[in-house]
Amino acid sequence: MKTKAKPKLAVWKFSSCDGCQLSILDCEDELLAVAGAVHIANFPEASRAVVKGPYDISLVEGSITTPHDAERIHSIRRQSKLLISIGACATAGGIQALKNFSNVKEFVSIVYATPEYIHTLSKSTPISDHVKIDFELRGCPVDKYQLVEVLNAFLNGRKPNTPHYSVCIECKRRGIVCRMVGHEQICLGPVTQAGCNALCPSYDRGCFGCFGPKETPNTSSLAEFWSKKGMGKRDLIRTFRGINAYAKEFRLESESHE
Amino acid sequence: MSKIPAKIVKVDYLARVEGEGGLYIRVKDNEVKDVKFRIFEPPRFFEAFMRGRDYSEAPDITARICGICPVAYQMSSSQAMEDAFGVEVDGQLHALRRLLYCGEWIESHALHIYMLHAPDFLGYEDALQIASKYPDIVKRGLEIKKIGNELMTIIGGREIHPINPRVGGFHRASFEHELKPMIEKLKWAFAASLETVKWTSTFNFPDFEYDYEFVSLRHPEEYPITGGRLVSNKGLDISVQDYEKHFQEIHIEHTNALHSEHIGVGPYHVGPMARYSLNFDKLSNKTQKAAREAGLGKQCFNPFKSIIVRSVELAYACEESIRIIEQYKRPEKSFIDIKPKQGTGRACTEAPRGILYHRYGLAEDGTILDAKIVPPTSQNQKTIESDLYHFVKKNISLPEDKLTWQCEQAVRNYDPCISCATHFLKLEIEHE
Structure with a gap:
């Protein structure tokens, strides 16, 4: 058959x-x-x-x-x-x-x-x-x-071509002005895996982490940057605790602020 | 007298519905003894984990309740927040919301008509089987669906879980030049939808009607999508604010979805047939004409004919989209500024499969204190069981495999969205 x-x-x-x-x-x-x-x-x-x-x-x-x-x-x-x-x-x-x-x-x-x-x-x-x-x-x-x-x-017996780098790379490639630096918005792009083609930044909003942590994300550095800008605990926790709350790197970061 | 063996109609895992459910029907001595429309989709506790989140997160979080109708969740949750904060989104921002919602109706209706429901009428297991015999018909359905998805992608960023809607409007309002090219495509989709109305009207429909209480929104100017009053064909006419005074949810053992009922009345019917039967006068001349030519009256009480009604709505959504785009002028501001305050907000919109009610209690800083979400499928669940009871009673002598298939079809009439209702489906018919 x-x-x-x-x-x-x-x-x-x-x-x-x-x-x-x-x-x-x-x-x-x-x-x-x-x-x-x-x-x-x-x-x-x-x-x-x-x-x-x-x-x-x-x-x-x-x-x-x-x-x-x-x-x-x-x-x-x-x-x-x-x-x-x-x-x-x-x-x-x-x-x-x-x-x-x-x-x-x-x-x-x-x-x-x-x-x-x-x-x-x-x-x-x-x-x-x-x-x-x-x-x-x-x-x-x-x-x-x-x-x-x-x-x-x-x-076809080959390895899938899906990136492990961050959303930031996609923003740079598309020539999108940084939501954090240019617009002072909260953006998880630096620690989030690419794949959406920087969708949220292209719609004038920061990334909220749909694709989960990128390879070796420096979440604590990002959290520290936001803390210095005045972000409180509640918002730090909920920012990392979203769509991919239980992904290891995001989970550890949100728990470290409890 | 020899004992008549019991008959059990049982479908463990219902196909061509969104989510996990099944059916169980037990017949003894030619009487229907038990009907259970079971939802074993695991509970996900949205209302619980919304507590403590920020009001602004509600559209992104509640969208995840359903991959097929995320816009409905985004619209009901946003409007509930706006209700609590005393903000009204009107003018072009409102028009853009309605347009996005039309995109979801087009995508969801085309999916259900062509991929999920039509195979039942044509005796195929799925749309791919239809495609092997009638490729042009299936391609037409896919093309209409694609146009709905394109509209959602332009406005919302993507078709599943759009990222652009927010409380107060949008992160970035669409540009005219993004939307205008859709007009030609939508004109094709409108013509193809009228063909869909004709096509579905040629199907064989079981002779089955029921005197439902239809409940839908009704708006003074437009066919209801984003708002209006809640009305029924049995005299209900209330503000959305009073929803919970008239409807309640009951927890039943055999299902992970909560059953809704009209307090003191019983089961009710939401979705395309309810909207159509209560708002025929708000359809355009062309869609009214198409409905008449398909043999529909101003009201429709045969749930199997919901596929024609859905096709009429599909045509309406295409036509309405064209109208909105033609008059659209990009607003200067993409959203209305929100100042959170303490209070309670309520909203109800028409998801493709019926009314979707949200209520939130909010703290002064906009933190969500409690949430209540009533999806259309849990409102239809009792009506679905009632349909099954009456349908099996009437067709008890049908051979078991045919009866089972038609019972499945009777459930699919409602385009059940089980992920939504779980807080929700499995068919077993048991003949003792």
Whole structure:
């Protein structure tokens, strides 16, 4: 059969907003080509049809927040030759990892009248805390062109070309005047990984860290700079504690101001 | 008499919906004994971790509730803050917000019509299967969706989790020269949407109607998107400020979403059919005409026909976008200055799948003290279960696989957004 020759792709969801897997459907120009290159074997958001594993590539969206999901990710790993986690939830625990800094029992009772109906773990954690991953694609949401690049790279047996440097480099390349130096705005660009093409600065606002920490970020130096400019503890903590709050470097920095 | 075996319709993991849910229906002695529309999407506790954050962060944080309708969250949260601080965003800034919101309607409606819902009517598992037989139709859907996304990208920075909206307006108001080139594309999308209305009207629809209480916004001048009063076809007419006096959320064991009900009345129906049935007169002449030609009345009570209604709204959103861009003049200031003060702010806007209510309690310095968010899918959840009950009751003799598929379809009628509702979906039909 013709379909047998194509690599099998599966898309899995854990705790998330669905935005990263929606990025696949948002590749309007590439979608039919992607569907031609791979056999979409499991993608519940797009199809009722489910083909059994094993799968050549699994894309995993979302973070682990329930005992059931902590088990499920292991069975997905066992069925997948390559496992790629996509987005801030899967790579760092996501915005819902804000609960990691508080008492979850209290949280349940704030949102739900009958807390005993709710099963949740105390922390929202990235996929890599639970199973070996083959690649992580950052972003909240992931950039769809980076996603196509990653799929293309793995299908062709090469390393994905995704940068690890900071958003600052992208600003310089685009000739965007520095939001911090030129406009005295708060900007996480110096410590945040590139990938968005300096989106926020190009819209007159500072970066708020969607792509997580860059390689070897000097967060404490940035925090010190802001402190000297008069930024208080509350704002230092919440600036590092955002979309990628539980990514190690951002977590340690925010905790150091508590 | 021999015992009739029980029938169980069970879908563990519902496909072509946003988020994780399932269905469970148990039938015994030809009677529907139990219907559960389950949401096992894990809870994420947005309302809890919003506490202590700054008011200005609400649009960026709440956008993350939903990847398909982030603008709805950004608009409801921003407007709730503005309500608390006594600020009104009007004129061209308001027009730009409405335009961004139209972009989201176009993207979300096209996605649901072509990729998530149409396969049910045509008997395919997914849109890619449709594409192998009717590539031009699927390409048309993708092209409309792409135009909605382009509009969102120009105004918002990107289509998923736009970065440009803020409390008070935008970080950077779009330039005329960025928007004008969209007019030609939107004219094509408008024509393609009218074709979509015609196309969906040719589908076979199960004979099923229900006397819903429709609830939507109603605005004196425009088809409701960003504001108005809350009205229903059963006499409700209230200010958004009074939402919580009339609607309440109940926590039920089988679901991670809270069920909403109209206090003293029961389930209600939000979304395209509600908006359409309560605001037909606010549609443009061309979209009214398209609806009539597709066989729709001024109101629609068959939930399976929501796909036609959604297509009519798709056309409206394209036409409205053209109108806004043609009159758009970039405002001098991209946002209205905000001075935080202590108080409570409330707002409700029309997400593609229905009304989205936000309420925030705020401290003097703008710190969020408490938050309440009521997404459309949790408001529709009881209505979805009620539809399933009545639908199964009427179609109890259908073969199990067909019944299961049509039950799934009955859920997809609502374009449920489960990530939103979780605070929310799994189908099991059990015949005992």
